[in-house]
Amino acid sequence: MAGRIGSLILKDTIQFARDKTILVVVFWLYTLEVLICGYGMTFEVKDLPVAVVDNDRSPSSRDLVDRFELSEAFEIRGYPADQTEAERWMRQGDAQYTLVIPVNFERDLKGGRSPQLQILLDGTNSNAASLAKDYTTEIVAQFEREASVTASGGQGLRPAVQIWYNRTQTLESFVVLSMILAAVLMVGTIHSAATITREKEVGTIDQLMVTPTRIWEMFLAKTVPTLVVGVMGLFPSLVIIWWFGVPIHGSLLLFLALTAVFLLSAIAIGVLIASITKTLQQALLLCFFGLFPIMFLSGTMTPIDSMPAFIQPWTELSPLRHYMEIAMGIFLKGVGFAELWPAALKMAGIGAVLYLIAALRFRHNLKSG
Numbered sequence: 617m618a619g620r621i622g623s624l625i626l627k628d629t630i631q632f633a634r635d636k637t638i639l640v641v642v643f644w645l646y647t648l649e650v651l652i653c654g655y656g657m658t659f660e661v662k663d664l665p666v667a668v669v670d671n672d673r674s675p676s677s678r679d680l681v682d683r684f685e686l687s688e689a690f691e692i693r694g695y696p697a698d699q700t701e702a703e704r705w706m707r708q709g710d711a712q713y714t715l716v717i718p719v720n721f722e723r724d725l726k727g728g729r730s731p732q733l734q735i736l737l738d739g740t741n742s743n744a745a746s747l748a749k750d751y752t753t754e755i756v757a758q759f760e761r762e763a764s765v766t767a768s769g770g771q772g773l774r775p776a777v778q779i780w781y782n783r784t785q786t787l788e789s790f791v792v793l794s795m796i797l798a799a800v801l802m803v804g805t806i807h808s809a810a811t812i813t814r815e816k817e818v819g820t821i822d823q824l825m826v827t828p829t830r831i832w833e834m835f836l837a838k839t840v841p842t843l844v845v846g847v848m849g850l851f852p853s854l855v856i857i858w859w860f861g862v863p864i865h866g867s868l869l870l871f872l873a874l875t876a877v878f879l880l881s882a883i884a885i886g887v888l889i890a891s892i893t894k895t896l897q898q899a900l901l902l903c904f905f906g907l908f909p910i911m912f913l914s915g916t917m918t919p920i921d922s923m924p925a926f927i928q929p930w931t932e933l934s935p936l937r938h939y940m941e942i943a944m945g946i947f948l949k950g951v952g953f954a955e956l957w958p959a960a961l962k963m964a965g966i967g968a969v970l971y972l973i974a975a976l977r978f979r980h981n982l983k984s985g
Contacts, residue, residue: 660689660747660922661689661744661747661748661751661919661922662688662689662919662921662922663688663689663690663691663921663922664689664690664691664712664713664744664748664919664921664922665691665693665710665711665712665713665921666684666690666691666692666693666711666712666713666714666715667693667694667695667696667702667705667706667710667711667713667714667715668681668684668692668694668695668696668714668715668717669695669696669698669699669702669714669715669716669717670695670717671716671717671718671719671721672717672718672719672720672721672722674721674722674723675722676721676722676725677717677721677722679759680717680755680756680759681715681717683755683758683759684715684755687751687755689747689748689751690713690748690751691921693705693710693711694710694711696714699714699716699734702714702716702736703736706736706738706780707949707951707955708951708955709941709945709955711738712737712738712744712921713735713736713737713738713748714734714735714736714737715733715734715735716733716734716735716736717733718731718732718733718734730773730774731773731774732773732774732775732776733756733773733774733775733776734775734776734778735749735752735775735776735777735778736778736780737749737777737778737779737780738780738781739779739780739781739782739783740781740782740789740790740944740948740949741790741919742782742787742789742790743787744919744922745779745782749777752775752777753775756773756775759773760773780949781944781948781949782948788860788861788862789860789861789862789863789947789948790944792856792857792860792862793857793862793940793943793944793947794916794940796850796853796856796857796943797916797936797939797940797943798911798916798936799849799853800846800849800850800875800878800879800882800939801878801882801907801910801911801935801936801939802903802907803842803845803846803849803882804842804843804846804878804879804881804882804883804885804886805882805883805885805886805889805903805907806886806900806903807842807845807846807883807886808838808839808842808882808883808886808887808890809885809886809887809889809890809893809899809900809902809903810886810896810899810900810903811838811842812838812886812887812890812899813889813890813893813894813895813896813898813899814896816890816894817894817895817896831975831978831979832975835887835971835974835975838883838887839880839883839887842879842883842886843876843879843880843883846875846876846879846882846883847872847875847876847879850872850875854868857947862947863947863948864946864947865946865947865948865949865950866945866946866947866949866950866951866952867946867952868946870946870952870953870956871942871943871946871947874939874942874946874956874960874963875939877960877963877964877967878935878936878938878939878942878963880963880964880967881935881963881964881966881967881970882935883967884966884967884968884970884971884974885906885907885910885935885970886903887970887971887974888970888973888974888977889902889903889906890974891973891974891977891978892977909934910934910935910936911934911936913927913930913931913933913934913936913937914931914934914936914937914939914940915931915937915940916936916940920937932962933966935962935963935966935967938959938960938962938963939959939963941956941959942956942959942960945959
């Protein structure tokens, strides 16, 4: 009996060791995924992009701006000419925080009056917005204590904070939208990978490849049903969006259209996974564990600006990042295609490259098989 058990254990161990895909997944889970989380995951706010409208241009206003620049929480991205231009920066996502310093800022401080700073804060991520408010209070209080010019008889500086796009600062809008977008990603990736891999297991893909059917025709046949299912599956989610009170300030039709573009990139990921796996088990494992970095790099777990500088460029490779920008822009900001076309173009580009790689992989497999 012991011999039989030992033989079975040895057989399964050898089979496990020969499965390169499973070995890669295990290595990924124990090493690279831990490293990514260790370096990149944080709940602090770092390098929040700031636009400064300095209407005073005095030594005191420059001193205050320098204190924001020296803070790890903020990064000065530029100096718009006026508040209108700063608001445009925030709508486009070039800034998430605007500091408006009033005219006569230094004179009012010297005269004992209380100049009012104006803060415009992007509230799409309510946790980041709340932390940014706390950091602002600390910086302004420190400025009052240490600045050479202080108010002698007034009430001190009074930052007037306006939360944009999520005035109630509730987390529900961000969480609900993030979960729905992640579900779209999983549907597109897992369904396409599973259907192709299952057909590879039963041999129908090999039979199809010996017919005049071209690879792009096969891709199209596998893409269209998943695309339809993915878009139609959003309609029940719209009920959930309504139930949680998530605002819809933009065009719902535009959101559905750009969801189709995103689904193409998600399906392309699944097709690529199917091109490098032989069994359904391998495909599903790669889907589940391979989707983690895509979601992590999207900014749903940690704000992208808070990630280390060497990780931030890699977030551009995550189609979910661009889909997040689109969804938050449409639902919470009410922006249109004029602001969202760069994100849509990036999603389409990622999908096209992945389809091309998958096609080359299938062609290579046919020649080698």
